[in-house]
Amino acid sequence: MTDTLLQVRGLTVGFPNANGPNTVVNSLDFDLARGGALGIVGESGSGKSMTSLAIMGLLPKGAERTGSIAFDGTELTALPERAMRSYRGDRIAMIFQDPLSSLNPYYTVGTQIMEAYRSHRTGVTRRQARAVAIEAMERVHIGDAARRVDHYPHQFSGGMRQRVMIAMTLSMEPELIIADEPTTALDVTVQAQILDLLAEIRADTGAGLVLITHDLAVVSEVTDHIVVMRDGDLVEQGPAERIFTDPQAPYTRMLLDAVPRIDDEIGLLRTMHTEEGR
Amino acid sequence: MIRFVANRLLGMLVVLFLVCLFTFVIFFVLSPDPAVQICGKNCTPEAIDQIRANLGIDQPFWTQFWTFLTGLFAGRTYGTGPNAIDCAAPCLGYSFQSSQAVTDMIVQRLPVSATVAVGAAVLWLLAGVAGGLLSAVREGRFADRFIAGLTLTGMSIPNYVLALSLQFLLVVTLGWLPFPQAVAFSDDPVRWFQNFLMPWIVLAVGMAAVYTRLTRANVIETLQENYVRTARAKGLSPGLVWRRHALRPALTPIVTIFGMDFAGLLGGALITETVFGLNGIGKMAADSITKNDQPVIMGVTLLAAFLVVVGNMVVDLLYTAIDPRVRVGSSA
Numbered sequence: 001m002t003d004t005l006l007q008v009r010g011l012t013v014g015f016p017n018a019n020g021p022n023t024v025v026n027s028l029d030f031d032l033a034r035g036g037a038l039g040i041v042g043e044s045g046s047g048k049s050m051t052s053l054a055i056m057g058l059l060p061k062g063a064e065r066t067g068s069i070a071f072d073g074t075e076l077t078a079l080p081e082r083a084m085r086s087y088r089g090d091r092i093a094m095i096f097q098d099p100l101s102s103l104n105p106y107y108t109v110g111t112q113i114m115e116a117y118r119s120h121r122t123g124v125t126r127r128q129a130r131a132v133a134i135e136a137m138e139r140v141h142i143g144d145a146a147r148r149v150d151h152y153p154h155q156f157s158g159g160m161r162q163r164v165m166i167a168m169t170l171s172m173e174p175e176l177i178i179a180d181e182p183t184t185a186l187d188v189t190v191q192a193q194i195l196d197l198l199a200e201i202r203a204d205t206g207a208g209l210v211l212i213t214h215d216l217a218v219v220s221e222v223t224d225h226i227v228v229m230r231d232g233d234l235v236e237q238g239p240a241e242r243i244f245t246d247p248q249a250p251y252t253r254m255l256l257d258a259v260p261r262i263d264d265e266i267g268l269l270r271t272m273h274t275e276e277g278r
Numbered sequence: 279m280i281r282f283v284a285n286r287l288l289g290m291l292v293v294l295f296l297v298c299l300f301t302f303v304i305f306f307v308l309s310p311d312p313a314v315q316i317c318g319k320n321c322t323p324e325a326i327d328q329i330r331a332n333l334g335i336d337q338p339f340w341t342q343f344w345t346f347l348t349g350l351f352a353g354r355t356y357g358t359g360p361n362a363i364d365c366a367a368p369c370l371g372y373s374f375q376s377s378q379a380v381t382d383m384i385v386q387r388l389p390v391s392a393t394v395a396v397g398a399a400v401l402w403l404l405a406g407v408a409g410g411l412l413s414a415v416r417e418g419r420f421a422d423r424f425i426a427g428l429t430l431t432g433m434s435i436p437n438y439v440l441a442l443s444l445q446f447l448l449v450v451t452l453g454w455l456p457f458p459q460a461v462a463f464s465d466d467p468v469r470w471f472q473n474f475l476m477p478w479i480v481l482a483v484g485m486a487a488v489y490t491r492l493t494r495a496n497v498i499e500t501l502q503e504n505y506v507r508t509a510r511a512k513g514l515s516p517g518l519v520w521r522r523h524a525l526r527p528a529l530t531p532i533v534t535i536f537g538m539d540f541a542g543l544l545g546g547a548l549i550t551e552t553v554f555g556l557n558g559i560g561k562m563a564a565d566s567i568t569k570n571d572q573p574v575i576m577g578v579t580l581l582a583a584f585l586v587v588v589g590n591m592v593v594d595l596l597y598t599a600i601d602p603r604v605r606v607g608s609s610a
C-alpha cells in the first residue's frame with residue numbers, strides 16, 4: 001500500500017502514420033494521492049481524453065502508448081489485456097461525457113449496472129446483483145430505485161442518466177474514478193448536482209478522482225490538484241489553490257482570464273489568442 | 279400496445295384498399311377489352327356483349343370495383359340463370375386462359391414459391407450475417423477484402439446468368455445434381471431437396487451479398503458507439519461486449535429488411551422460377567403477363583401487395599419486442 005494511488009511518468013500517446021508519430025499526449029507526468037482529486041484541464045484537442053483512455057488501456061486502434069502508468073504500485077502498461085480487464089470497472093472506473101450514448105439503449109439500466117458487477121464478482125446471483133444495483137442507484141439519489149432499476153436509459157433525463165453512469169461505477173467500489181467531462185452535456189443546475197454527487201461519493205468511499213474537463217469552474221469546485229494541458233503538452237501543474245491564485249504559465253493565466261466573472265465590468269469577453277502565452 | 283396494433287391494422291387496410299383500387303384501374307379499365315380476346319375469331323357483337331355481361335364489365339367503373347371488393351370478402355356470382363357460376367370468397371375471378379379460379383391457382387402455386395423463399399431466406403440470412411460478421415471482425419484484412427470481392431460479384435451477377443451457369447455446371451458437366459423434375463417432398467425427400475437446391479442458391483447469392491454488406495456496416499458502426507466503450511470500460515470480456523453490446527443493436531435493422539425481402543419473395547421469384555421451371559407464383563405471373571390474362575395478373579399483384587403489407591406489419595410488431603425505445607417510448 002503506497003500513498004500514491006496513481007503515478008504517471010512520461011506518458012506519451014501517438015498515432016503513428018506516414019507523416020511521423022503524430023503525438024497527442026507528450027511526456028506527461030503527474031501523481032494522484034490515495035483519495036485525492038486531480039483535475040486535468042485543457043481545450044479540446046489538448047490530449048486530456050486520450051490521457052484518460054490511456055490509463056484505462058482503451059485507446060482507439062492505431063494508438064501507441066509509451067511511458068509508465070503505475071496504479072497502486074502495479075505497472076498498468078506492462079499488464080496483458082486479460083489482467084488489465086480485471087482492473088477496468090472493478091478498481092478503476094470511468095464516467096463518460098455523454099450519458100445518453102454511453103448507455104446501451106437496448107438494456108435496462110439495472111441490467112447494465114449488474115453486468116459489470118456480475119462479471120467481476122464470481123458466484124453472484126441475479127438477485128444479489130440486483131440488490132447491489134438498486135443500492136447503487138439509491139446512493140446516487142435516484143428516487144424509487146427499486147422500480148427505476150427496470151427502466152431503459154431513454155426513460156431517464158440527462159442528469160439522471162449521468163447518475164446511472166455514476167451508480168454503475170459505484171457498484172464496484174473502485175479505488176479510482178476517472179470522469180471525462182462528466183457535466184459537459186448537462187445544463188448548469190444539473191452540473192452542480194452531479195459535481196456535488198461526485199464530491200459526496202469521494203467523501204464516502206475514499207476513492208481517488210481524476211476529473212477531466214475544459215471548464216475551470218468545474219475543477220475549482222471538486223479537485224485539489226490541477227494539471228493544465230495544451231496540444232498534448234503539460235503546461236503546468238500544482239495545488240488547485242495555487243493555480244487559481246498564482247498561475248505560473250501565461251497559458252494558464254489566459255485560461256483563467258477567459259472565465260467570465262460575475263463581478264466583472266460589463267464589456268467584451270476576453271478571448272484566447274492562440275499564439276500568445278506559448 | 280393494443281392501440282399500436284389497432285393503428286397498424288387500420289393503416290394496413292387503407293394501404294390494401296388503395297392497392298386494390300390502383301390495380302383495378304390499371305388492369306380492368308386501361309387494358310384492352312378482354313371480351314374480344316375471349317370471344318376469339320368467329321365472334322359476333324352479340325356474343326361480345328354476352329361475355330361482357332357475364333364478366334360484369336358492362337357495368338360502370340364503381341359498380342365493377344364494388345363487385346370486385348365484395349367478391350374478395352363475400353364471393354360473387356358470374357352470369358345469371360342456370361349458367362351462373364359461384365365464385366367463393368376470396369374471389370379473384372377466373373383466368374381468361376384456363377378458366378380456373380385465380381384463387382385456386384394461387385393456392386396451388388403458393389407452396390412452391392414459399393418453399394423457394396424459405397430455403398433461400400435461410401441460406402442468405404446465414405451466409406449474409408456470417409459473412410458480414412467475419413468481415414467486420416477482420417476489417418481491412420485479407421478476409422474482409424476477400425468477402426468484399428465475393429459480395430461485389432454476388433451483387434453484379436444477374437440471376438438468370440447464375441441460374442444457367444449453375445445448371446450447366448452442376449447438372450450437365452459435373453452431374454452432381456439430377457435433372458430437375460417435380461417430386462413431392464413426401465415421395466422422395468432427397469430428390470425434392472436436390473430440385474430446390476439450385477433455385478435456393480441462385481436467389482440467395484444476391485441477397486446474401488447485400489446482407490453481408492449491411493451486417494458489416496452495422497457491426498462496424500455499432501462498435502464505434504459510446505456504449506460499447508462503456509462496456510469495455512466496465513471490464514467486460516470481449517465476448518460479452520460483442521454479444522450483448524454490439525450484436526443486438528447491429529442486427530436489429532436486419533430484421534426490418536429481412537421481413538420486407540422475405541415477404542416480397544413469397545409473392546414469387548419471377549426469373550428464378552421461370553429458369554428452373556418451377557410452377558410457382560412468379561412463373562404464373564410471367565405466363566399471365568405474356569398472355570394478358572388480366573384476372574391472374576391482378577391476383578398476383580394483390581397477393582404481392584398483401585404479403586408486403588403483412589410482412590411490414592409483422593416487422594413492426596417484432597420491433598416492439600426487440601427495441602425497448604419503440605415499446606415503451608410513449609409511456610415514459
